[in-house]
Amino acid sequence: MSELISNPIFGILISLIAFELGCFMYTKTKLTIFNPLFISIFLIILFLNKFNISVDYYNNGAQFISxxxxxxxxxxxxxxxxxxxLLxxxxxxxxxxxxxxxxIGIISIVLLSHLFKLDKSIYISLMPKSVTVPIGIEISKQLGGIPAVTAAAIILTGILGAVIGPxxxxxxxxxxxxxxxxxxxxxxxxxxxxxxLELGETEGxxxxxxxxxxxxLTVFIAPIILKMFS
Structure with missing residues (x-):
């Protein structure tokens, strides 16, 4: 069993199965809450917890998808x-x-973080929440944030945007x-x-x-806004 889950194919296979299930649920229901990415994340977490499988084993294969x-x-x-x-x-x-x-996205994060008295490292990690993961993580590292928190915030922001944006x-x-x-x-x-892209070619x-x-823009303005509100 340990040989199976330590194989990189395990992480890739689990990811693909979970995503396909998410796509199937979304296709059948047409409900935005059943976003395939959200469903796949939920199913993978549930599966790993149920069978007490370390995230490290999963990442052996999932890193190739990343x-x-x-x-x-x-x-x-x-x-x-x-x-x-048109552009x-x-x-x-x-x-x-x-x-x-x-x-506005970055400033709102900083102001709300000050309002709720969040630790500086946390709100720095949340500042690049609206950019892609590779860029967001690098911005977080340079400003002194926590890359893991940034990655989670970016994924959550993307899912919420897809679900409630329209x-x-x-x-x-x-x-x-x-x-x-x-x-x-x-x-x-x-x-x-x-x-x-589902809404239309122009929107996409x-x-x-x-x-x-x-x-x-976030690469340049995030440090400036951080200094302004620090």
């Missing part, structure tokens, strides 16, 4: 390429919107495709973008664009 996270994010540029003319026509409003969203847009009567895509992508990075393209620009 390796492809960066290339998979780059693929999201394909819908943007198809909408390049050129609205480049200034798009850039201003993404910059505003990134700044609903919030409807509540505030945001109907413009470009605006919806930018809002979801800036707030909830790649996971949110998967939902934006703008959301994919927001991932890269928001990540780049």
């Amino acid at each position: 390796f492809f996270l960066g290339p998979a994010t780059v693929i999201l540029a394909v819908p943007l390429y198809k909408k390049i003319n 050129k026509e609205n480049v200034i409003p798009i850039l201003i919107s993404i910059a505003s969203g990134s700044c 609903f919030i847009c409807k509540c505030f009567r945001i109907k413009e495709d470009i605006a919806v895509g930018i809002a979801i992508g800036t707030a909830s990075h790649a996971v949110g973008t998967t939902k934006a 393209a703008m959301s994919g664009l927001s991932i890269g620009i928001a990540g780049l």
Whole structure:
């Protein structure tokens, strides 16, 4: 048994099975709460706890899936390429919107953390919650945060964005495709973008664009905002 779970294939197989089950549940129910990523995380945690399997054994294989996270994010540029003319026509409003969203997201984390008197290392770890994992973890390390907390915050933010992002847009009567895509992508990075792609090609393209620009802006503005509120 130990030989089986220590094999890298074990982590990969468990991840794929859990994700496929999540996709099956989402396809059957069409409920956003059954986001495949959320369901797969829940099932994997449940499985490891049930059979008392160490996370280290699981990571032997799961780390290979994580390796492809960066290339998979780059693929999201394909819908943007198809909408390049739309980007050129609205480049200034798009850039201003993404910059505003990134700044407000970071500032809100800092202010709420001060309000609830969170430890500095915790709120530093939460600041890059709306960018992709590779960028967010590096920002967290440079600022003195806890990478594990950052990774968890990024995943949770992405899932919440995918689940409630479209609903919030409807509540505030945001109907413009470009605006919806930018809002979801800036707030909830790649996971949110998967939902934006379901809404439409324009939403997906703008959301994919927001991932890269928001990540780049966060690298520069996070340290500045941290100094301002420290």
